[in-house]
Amino acid sequence: MRIPKAIQNLIESFEKLPGIGPKTAARLTFYLLHVPQGELDKFASATQNLKKETNICSICFMIDEKDPCSICSDSKRDSSIICVVEQPLDVLALEKSDKYNGLYHVLHGKIDPLNNIGPDEIYIQQLFDRFHNGKNSQVQEIILATNPTMEGEATAMYIKKQFQISNFKFQITRIGRGLPTGSDIEYADEITLQRAMEGRQNYE
Amino acid sequence: MRIPKAIQNLIESFEKLPGIGPKTAARLTFYLLHVPQGELDKFASATQNLKKETNICSICFMIDEKDPCSICSDSKRDSSIICVVEQPLDVLALEKSDKYNGLYHVLHGKIDPLNNIGPDEIYIQQLFDRFHNGKNSQVQEIILATNPTMEGEATAMYIKKQFQISNFKFQITRIGRGLPTGSDIEYADEITLQRAMEGRQNYE
Numbered sequence: 001m002r003i004p005k006a007i008q009n010l011i012e013s014f015e016k017l018p019g020i021g022p023k024t025a026a027r028l029t030f031y032l033l034h035v036p037q038g039e040l041d042k043f044a045s046a047t048q049n050l051k052k053e054t055n056i057c058s059i060c061f062m063i064d065e066k067d068p069c070s071i072c073s074d075s076k077r078d079s080s081i082i083c084v085v086e087q088p089l090d091v092l093a094l095e096k097s098d099k100y101n102g103l104y105h106v107l108h109g110k111i112d113p114l115n116n117i118g119p120d121e122i123y124i125q126q127l128f129d130r131f132h133n134g135k136n137s138q139v140q141e142i143i144l145a146t147n148p149t150m151e152g153e154a155t156a157m158y159i160k161k162q163f164q165i166s167n168f169k170f171q172i173t174r175i176g177r178g179l180p181t182g183s184d185i186e187y188a189d190e191i192t193l194q195r196a197m198e199g200r201q202n203y204e
Numbered sequence: 205m206r207i208p209k210a211i212q213n214l215i216e217s218f219e220k221l222p223g224i225g226p227k228t229a230a231r232l233t234f235y236l237l238h239v240p241q242g243e244l245d246k247f248a249s250a251t252q253n254l255k256k257e258t259n260i261c262s263i264c265f266m267i268d269e270k271d272p273c274s275i276c277s278d279s280k281r282d283s284s285i286i287c288v289v290e291q292p293l294d295v296l297a298l299e300k301s302d303k304y305n306g307l308y309h310v311l312h313g314k315i316d317p318l319n320n321i322g323p324d325e326i327y328i329q330q331l332f333d334r335f336h337n338g339k340n341s342q343v344q345e346i347i348l349a350t351n352p353t354m355e356g357e358a359t360a361m362y363i364k365k366q367f368q369i370s371n372f373k374f375q376i377t378r379i380g381r382g383l384p385t386g387s388d389i390e391y392a393d394e395i396t397l398q399r400a401m402e403g404r405q406n407y408e
Contacts, residue, residue, distance in 0.1 A: 003296065004269045006257035009250040016243070017232050028221050030293050032254055033267060034312075039220070040255065044248040046213040050236055051244065053210035063237060065208045089234050092207065108238075 007033075059130070061106040061123045063088045071104060078102045079136075083143040084127060084159065086110050086152065090145065102143075105130070110151040111158055119158060127159065131168060145175040148195075211237075263334070265310040265327045267292045275308060282306045283340075287347040288331060288363065290314050290356065294349065306347075309334070314355040315362055323362060331363065335372060349379040352399075 007029055014025035057069035081102030091104050109122035130136050146152035160172050177195035211233055218229035261273035285306030295308050313326035334340050350356035364376050381399035
């Protein structure tokens with residue numbers, strides 16, 4: 001039995017998504033066979049319009065409807081801090097935490113030599129360009145909030161070094177490391193515990 | 205920060221799929237932002253055409269391009285056996301195993317009282333109709349290959365009872381139960397081991 005072309009096409013499209021293997025792709029496709037055509041049309045047009053109806057912000061490289069994005073164009077945000085993250089989803093996560101009111105810079109990736117991604121493949125130069133010719137002299141702090149992974153650390157380190165070479169006067173910080181809420185010291189890995197000890201704070 | 209409508213729409217569409225929660229839906233959507241528009245168009249048209257370009261077979265209720273499906277219309281298949289399964293994907297799995305050359309009947313579900321699915325909600329009556337007025341008198345065996353779950357067993361039991369009431373002369377079998385290949389007796393559950401003992405066979 002040959003799988004119908006229409007089904008095969010959708011399975012192949014699903015398979016290209018990260019974390020979706022052939023079995024899940026088939027399951028999702030056969031699930032959609034039971035869904036009303038109106039839902040399928042909605043799904044299809046959402047996919048088709050995804051990139052057409054969104055822009056990349058020319059300042060911070062966040063994805064939004066307008067350019068500059070709603071954060072960069074919001075005068076109520078604190079423009080003296082810039083938080084550097086790997087992905088747009090990181091901005092959404094930090095915004096949800098409701099603890100940060102500064103600006104962002106989205107790198108759209110991390111330095112990852114094993115996958116041939118160097119500093120030029122992500123928006124690092126654009127971060128330095130934000131300070132070109134004395135622009136943004138109000139900035140007092142850069143928070144490096146790349147992921148606490150090998151690549152994220154390498155990216156943070158690279159950015160710090162470049163800023164140090166350029167002799168900028170703002171403070172450079174790294175997002176806090178330690179035990180996540182709800183975790184268990186017994187099961188925490190060594191590096192997390194090391195960072196948690198190093199990062200201990202006055203208990204007020 | 206408000207998520208752009210175009211992104212929100214696609215996240216919502218993904219979230220409706222089984223096994224995809226809000227975080228995975230967001231991850232898939234942001235992944236697609238980096239994909240060329242051509243790929244998005246392909247994904248969209250595959251979704252839109254999924255149901256338009258497929259038919260449900262009027263004999264066995266498998267999903268295929270033509271009606272009757274390629275199995276029902278294949279004269280080389282053994283029409284004396286019908287294998288009853290829950291889902292179209294079960295047909296594809298059995299076909300891949302290359303051990304069965306008979307016909308199929310796809311129920312498109314299982315009897316599941318907790319979710320208000322009774323015999324009338326799935327294609328059970330259509331199975332009995334295949335033998336209406338002496339039709340398909342060549343059938344000698346019905347293999348009940350519903351899943352070995354509570355609902356699958358109930359469905360198999362229901363079908364067997366209905367056939368017995370109607371006094372059909374073909375043999376009714378249940379797909380073999382026992383230890384799956386590559387498994388470990390030590391970790392097998394009790395019911396699997398009971399069925400494996402009951403289903404032991406001459407070792408030739």
